[in-house]
Every structure is written in structure tokens, then in C-alpha cells.
Amino acid sequence: MDSLQKNYRRNKILVYVFLTAGAVLMIFPFVWMLLTSFKSAGESVQIPPTILPENWLVSNYEEALTSLPFIRLYFNTTLLILFRVLCAVAFSSAAGFAFAKLQFKGKNLLFTIVLVQMMLPSQIFIIPQYQMLAKLGMTNTIFALVFPGIVSAFGTFFLRQAYLGIPDEVGEAAYLDGCTKWQTFTRVMMPLTRSSMAALTVFTAVFAYADLMWPLIANTDINMMTLSAGLSTLRGQFTTNYPVLMAGSVLAMVPMVILYLIFQKQFVEGIAMTGGK
Amino acid sequence: MGKKKWLTDDAKWGYLLVAPTIIGLLVLNVYPFVQTLVLSFSTTHPFGIYEISGVENYVRMFSSAEFWKATWNSIYFCILTVPVGIFLSLLTAVLLNAKIAGKSAFRAIYFLPMVVAPAAIAMVWKWIFNAEYGIINQIIGAHVNWLTNPALVLPACAVVAIWSAVGYDAVLLLSGIQNISKSYYEAASLDGATKIQQFFHITLPMVSPTLFVVMIMRLMASIKVYDLIYMMVDQSNPALTSAQSLMYLFYRESFVAGNRGYASAIVVWTVLLIGVITAFQFWGQKKWVNYEV
Structure with a gap:
């Protein structure tokens, strides 16, 4: 019994050692980014390197802020996320409810379109999407950023799962109570999919924020770029000045990280939910 | 009525x-x-004009060394990232499943790269891998050209890809592991099975459907990798052809060089490649995925 207990304790210590080592590896790049962002250009290339900055300089942040219109980038990225989330949740809820709970001709065929879109990589649509946008004369606008994400095949699929999980009796009871289809959808069933809508929100926001290829193509005017795209242009301006690049990276990641720290549980569980399905 | x-x-x-x-x-x-x-199947001219020209783009593509190199790079990137990434994610998930304090803090830390834009992640790793002043070379005391040596550039990018995805995949696998009924483990403990035996005889078979989903997802994401390599390997990098994935080549052909027809052929090829690999996985899963729960 004694040796078993010893074994148990040893295993537990091993688990902690592994997890802590992993956590250090996960955190280190961010710490290094932060520390570098406060060093002078000279100090950053010093050999051997310093760990903590000799003087904590904010000049790199000033330089990053003057080289890129960060206020605009925050604004554009926020609008992009806001519109993508609103569209994805509203349209996907409607379609998800209809696909799960209503009977109509051609339903399976229409749902096949959703499934096929989900399986294809977005790049196969990107050239014609860009050509359409250019024809509309809408490049370099917020609309351009939102454009390919106005509807979400994944969101439709995902929320359909949520509505499938609601027993049909709920709909029947609502019907007997005199609810119209619209009321059954918006008042009775939609509130029951709250956690799935939250998950879709997180998922859509994170991916809209991370996306790089489309924003780079659609908006070439620096004032209309997203944080990701803007950051990639900073790379060209300061090829070797890493402290400024790190300051820019910190500025680009800070809003999302703050949101993540506040809504950590929703983020992790939301993404786990969307991925596991 | x-x-x-x-x-x-x-x-x-x-x-x-x-x-x-x-x-x-x-x-x-x-x-x-x-x-x-x-x-x-068209030849494109500037200003959006194009004319049907048959299989010309495909002929050009299949005779292009750069294209075959990009195809290989995409496949090689999968080979580098998927097995190691899945192994580390599974290990992390199993460890996170242990009865430990601070579980949610660990989970939050591992998950962090998921909420940071790949552009920012690539930026800091480029700095870490920097040949002259990067911290890795400082620690090992050597001058290794991680990002400009053709043999090392993709493995270096793969490290970043694995590091970025491990927390996400681990969270998915963890939720799969947590769905396994405790009674299996209790019965196994009574029979004197060790933790290792329990892992191979209970956890692994029971989590295999989730593992399969994660693997398919990771394979698809790896074969169409673009943003990470785009950010870490700029277009003037001498090792560009050794790092250029199919989607990077697609981006350069369509939106830098303006060869939309040729670029379309590349993306069609990529979709076919993804289809074949996925079909192969679905065929292979019969041998190892256990759906009898």
C-alpha cells in the first residue's frame, strides 16, 4: 500500500513537471515578444543577449503607432468581427432551425450545398470573389472585409446540430400554444441554442481576426486593413528592427488576449464545441 | 387537416x-x-479578360518544377506536423485529465496561441529563429540559418505550427477523454491494470473517433498552410522555393503575378489532393477507429 502511494505521488509530480515544462514553452515566445518590445534596437542584438531590458523603452511602441494607423486597424478589425458574427449567427440560426425542424421540398439538396462548401478550402472561391468585389468597385471598404463571410456554411451546419438536439415536442407544444413558426423559432427554440450561438460567436471572431489572405487581397489601402494584414506590412518596413516589430505584434494581439483572459471559459469551451462536432 | x-x-x-x-x-x-x-481552363489577361484555352494551364503546371516542389512541400509539411502534433496533443490531453490543481490555468496557457493572430505569432518566432541574434542560436551557441537553409526552413515552420495547434487539439481530445465512462477505469484498476495499460486499452480506443476528427482537421489545415509560411518566409528569402506551400504559390501566382488562370489550376489541384488524402484517411480509419461505445 505504501509503495502504491509513493508511486501515485511520483506520477503526480511527473505530471506537474511535464505540464509546467510545456506551459513554459507555450508562454516563452509571448514573454520574449514583450521583453524585446521594450529594448532598444542596439540592445536587442547584443551578444550575449539581455533577458530584461536595461531601460524599459516605450519608443518602439511610439514608432509602431506612427508607422501603422493602429486606431484604424482596431476599428476595421472590430467592425469586421462584429458584422461577421452578426451575419453568421443570424443567418445560420435561421437556416439551422429550418434545416433541423421544418419539412420542405429540396431540403436535402440545399443542405448538400452547405456540406460541400464546408469541405472545400476557401481559396477555391477567392479569385472570383475578388473579381466580383472589384467589379462592384467595393475594394478597400469594410464591406470588402466582411464579404466572403456574410453567410457561414459551417455556422449553418453547427447550429443545425443544436436545433436537432431540441426535442420535437418543444415545437409541437409551442404550436399548440398558438405560436407561429416565426415565434417558435425566435421565442422558444433560439434561446435554447444560446451556448451554441456563443460558441459560434467565438469561433467566427477568432477566425475573422486571424484571417490573412483575404484582407491582404481585398484591401490594399493601409487605412482599410485589419490588424493581421497591417502587421504583415510592418514586416516590410522594419525588416531588422525587431523591437518595433515586437511592439507592433503586442499591439495587434493585446485586444484579443484581454478578451480571452476575461472570457477564457467561453473561448476554450466554445472552440472545443465547434471543433468536436 | x-x-x-x-x-x-x-x-x-x-x-x-x-x-x-x-x-x-x-x-x-x-x-x-x-x-x-x-x-x-482559361488564359487570363489584365483587367479581368480571359479566354478559354483548354488544358494549357494544367500542362504548364505539371511540367513546372516549382509546382511539384510546392506540392511536395505541402505534403512534407503534413508529415512534419501531423504525427508529432497529434502525439503531443494527446499527451497534453491525458496529462490535463489527471487530478491536478490548476488544470484550467494550464488549459488556458496551452490554448493561448489560438487567440493570437498567426501574423503576430510568426513575427515573434521569426525573431526567435533569427540566425544572428535569435535566442535559440544564442542558447545553443551556434550559427544555424533556421529560416534560410533549404533543409531547415520547413521543419522550423513546422515547430511553430505544432506549437500553435497543440493546445487547441489537446482541448478537443480532452473533451473526448472526459466523455469516457469512469466505470471502465474502475474495473481496470480492480483488475490491477497500470495507468499505462489503461491508456492503451481504454483511453486510446475510446478516444479514437475524436482522434480521427482532429487528425483529418489537422491534415487539411496543414496541406493548405499559407499564413504562417507567408509571414516567416518572405518573398526575398533564398529558401523560398524550399518553403513555398501550394497555397503560397497560389497567392503569388494569382495576386502578385496576376496569373489567375494558372493559379486556379493550382487551387483545383490542391482540392483534389485534399480529397484524395481525406478519402485515404476514411478508408484507413476502419483499421483503427473504434465506434463501438
Whole structure:
């Protein structure tokens, strides 16, 4: 019994050692980014390197802020996320409810379109999407950023799962109570999919924020770029000045990280939910 | 009578509610999909003019060394990232499943790269891998050209990809592991099975459906990798051809060089490649995925 207990304790210590080592590896790049962002250009290339900055300089942040219109980038990225989330949740809820709970001709065929879109990589649509946008004369606008994400095949699929999980009796009871289809959808069933809508929100926001290829193509005017795209242009301006690049990276990641720290549980569980399905 | 009314009402609302999504998909995806296919058989000129030219783009593509290199790079990137990434994610998930304090803090830390834009992640790793002043070379005391040596550039990018995805995949696997009924483990403990035996005989088979989903997802993401390599390997990098994935080549051909027809052929090829690899996985899963729960 004694040796078993010893074994148990040893295993537990091993688990902690592994997890802590992993956590250090996960955190280190961010710490290094932060520390570098406060060093002078000279100090950053010093050999051997310093760990903590000799003087904590904010000049790199000033330089990053003057080289890129960060206020605009925050604004554009926020609008992009806001519109993508609103569209994805509203349209996907409607379609998800209809696909799960209503009977109509051609339903399976229409749902096949959703499934096929989900399986294809977005790049196969990107050239014609860009050509359409250019024809509309809408490049370099917020609309351009939102454009390919106005509807979400994944969101439709995902929320359909949520509505499938609601027993049909709920709909029947609502019907007997005199609810119209619209009321059954918006008042009775939609509130029951709250956690799935939250998950879709997180998922859509994170991916809209991370996306790089489309924003780079659609908006070439620096004032209309997203944080990701803007950051990639900073790379060209300061090829070797890493402290400024790190300051820019910190500025680009800070809003999302703050949101993540506040809504950590929703983020992790939301993404786990969307991925596991 | 009432039943019939239900049906007609159903259909009316059904069409109305799916309309925005379906119209959106038709305009934004179905039409562009067809258009990309047409473009891949066309010669494109500036200002959006194009003419059908048959299989010319495909002939050019299949005789291009750069294209084959990019195809290999994409596959090689999968080989580098998927097995190691899945192994580390599974290990992390199993460790996170242990009865330990601070579990949610660990989970939050591992998950962190998921909420940071790949552009920012690539930026700091480029700095870490920097040949002259990067911290890795400082620690090992050598001058290794991680990002400009053709043999090392993709493995270096793979490290970043694995590091970025491990927390996400671990969270998915963890939720799979947590769904396994405790009674299996209790029975196994009574029979004197060690933790290791329990892992191979209970955890692994029971989590295999989740593992399969994660693997398919990771394979698809790896084969169409773009942003990470784009950010870490700029277009003036001498090792560009050794790092250039299919989607990077696609981006350069379509939006830098303006060869939309040729680029369309590349993306069609990539879709076919993804299809073949996925089909192969679905065929292979019969041998190792256990759906009898």
C-alpha cells in the first residue's frame, strides 16, 4: 500500500513537471515578444543577449503607432468581427432551425450545398470573389472585409446540430400554444441554442481576426486593413528592427488576449464545441 | 387537416429562413467555384479578360518544377506536423485529465496561441529563429540559418505550427477523454491494470473517433498552410522555393503575378489532393477507429 502511494505521488509530480515544462514553452515566445518590445534596437542584438531590458523603452511602441494607423486597424478589425458574427449567427440560426425542424421540398439538396462548401478550402472561391468585389468597385471598404463571410456554411451546419438536439415536442407544444413558426423559432427554440450561438460567436471572431489572405487581397489601402494584414506590412518596413516589430505584434494581439483572459471559459469551451462536432 | 396546414406553413417558413444562407452560398461560393474551374481552363489577361484555352494551364503546371516542389512541400509539411502534433496533443490531453490543481490555468496557457493572430505569432518566432541574434542560436551557441537553409526552413515552420495547434487539439481530445465512462477505469484498476495499460486499452480506443476528427482537421489545415509560411518566409528569402506551400504559390501566382488562370489550376489541384488524402484517411480509419461505445 505504501509503495502504491509513493508511486501515485511520483506520477503526480511527473505530471506537474511535464505540464509546467510545456506551459513554459507555450508562454516563452509571448514573454520574449514583450521583453524585446521594450529594448532598444542596439540592445536587442547584443551578444550575449539581455533577458530584461536595461531601460524599459516605450519608443518602439511610439514608432509602431506612427508607422501603422493602429486606431484604424482596431476599428476595421472590430467592425469586421462584429458584422461577421452578426451575419453568421443570424443567418445560420435561421437556416439551422429550418434545416433541423421544418419539412420542405429540396431540403436535402440545399443542405448538400452547405456540406460541400464546408469541405472545400476557401481559396477555391477567392479569385472570383475578388473579381466580383472589384467589379462592384467595393475594394478597400469594410464591406470588402466582411464579404466572403456574410453567410457561414459551417455556422449553418453547427447550429443545425443544436436545433436537432431540441426535442420535437418543444415545437409541437409551442404550436399548440398558438405560436407561429416565426415565434417558435425566435421565442422558444433560439434561446435554447444560446451556448451554441456563443460558441459560434467565438469561433467566427477568432477566425475573422486571424484571417490573412483575404484582407491582404481585398484591401490594399493601409487605412482599410485589419490588424493581421497591417502587421504583415510592418514586416516590410522594419525588416531588422525587431523591437518595433515586437511592439507592433503586442499591439495587434493585446485586444484579443484581454478578451480571452476575461472570457477564457467561453473561448476554450466554445472552440472545443465547434471543433468536436 | 391540421397536419396539412403544418406542412404548408413549414415549407413557406423553410424557404424563407434558408433563403439568406442559400442565396449567399450561391453567390459567394457556388458561382465562384464554377468560375474557378472555368478560369483554370482559361488564359487570363489584365483587367479581368480571359479566354478559354483548354488544358494549357494544367500542362504548364505539371511540367513546372516549382509546382511539384510546392506540392511536395505541402505534403512534407503534413508529415512534419501531423504525427508529432497529434502525439503531443494527446499527451497534453491525458496529462490535463489527471487530478491536478490548476488544470484550467494550464488549459488556458496551452490554448493561448489560438487567440493570437498567426501574423503576430510568426513575427515573434521569426525573431526567435533569427540566425544572428535569435535566442535559440544564442542558447545553443551556434550559427544555424533556421529560416534560410533549404533543409531547415520547413521543419522550423513546422515547430511553430505544432506549437500553435497543440493546445487547441489537446482541448478537443480532452473533451473526448472526459466523455469516457469512469466505470471502465474502475474495473481496470480492480483488475490491477497500470495507468499505462489503461491508456492503451481504454483511453486510446475510446478516444479514437475524436482522434480521427482532429487528425483529418489537422491534415487539411496543414496541406493548405499559407499564413504562417507567408509571414516567416518572405518573398526575398533564398529558401523560398524550399518553403513555398501550394497555397503560397497560389497567392503569388494569382495576386502578385496576376496569373489567375494558372493559379486556379493550382487551387483545383490542391482540392483534389485534399480529397484524395481525406478519402485515404476514411478508408484507413476502419483499421483503427473504434465506434463501438
